[in-house]
Amino acid sequence: EVQLLESGGGLVQPGGSLRLSCAASGFTFSSYAMSWVRQAPGMGLEWVSGISGSGFNAYYADSVKGRFTIARDNSKNTLYLEMNSLRAEDTALYYCAFSRAGEVVAYFDYWGQGTLVTASS
């Protein structure tokens, strides 16, 4: 059974940093691109970042480019999102997700339950 378990969310002051993790199991992690998708409270879904299965290629939404870094450790079956210079508008539930199609730009079959990031003073 595929499982994605996010962690690392919390309350941080604007300008601060957080690192999110997504522990994956039940599939061959290194074979699939992975993404982070966020949802601000009461709002819609926004794709944030994606990374290829090898980890060599990373992609970002304009809203986070230069502040967030996506990475993965295929030996640990774990996806990361390093978030710096956090802003109030980054407050959201952050999901990790992936597609059986294997690509970054794809539909998302599988989702975790999310970890909440709150950037507030």
Place this chain on the structure above:
Amino acid sequence: EIVLTQSPGTLSLSPGERATLSCRASQSVSSYLAWYQQKPGQAPRLLMYGASSRATAIPDRFSGSGSGTDFTLTISRLEPEDFAVYYCQQYGSSPPAFGQGTKVDI
């Protein structure tokens, strides 16, 4: 970047009725269009991909159609568990993008 516009914002219907949800893209996405259902406190669930292919275990009362810029999700007869928010998503070009959602409520 491609922008997706969903309509209506809210659809008020009763169990047993037909629901028709629209998604329009700012430029062609071919058939690279997916639909998701999200209930309160839950992650989104994939319903459709490739505009008209049902995802695993999705009942056949859900159907999708369209190509290019105009897409439709139809729920033939609403069941109580279908009352939720529905999002479309394009994956025809980077970055992947979601519509703003349509809420189907009673």
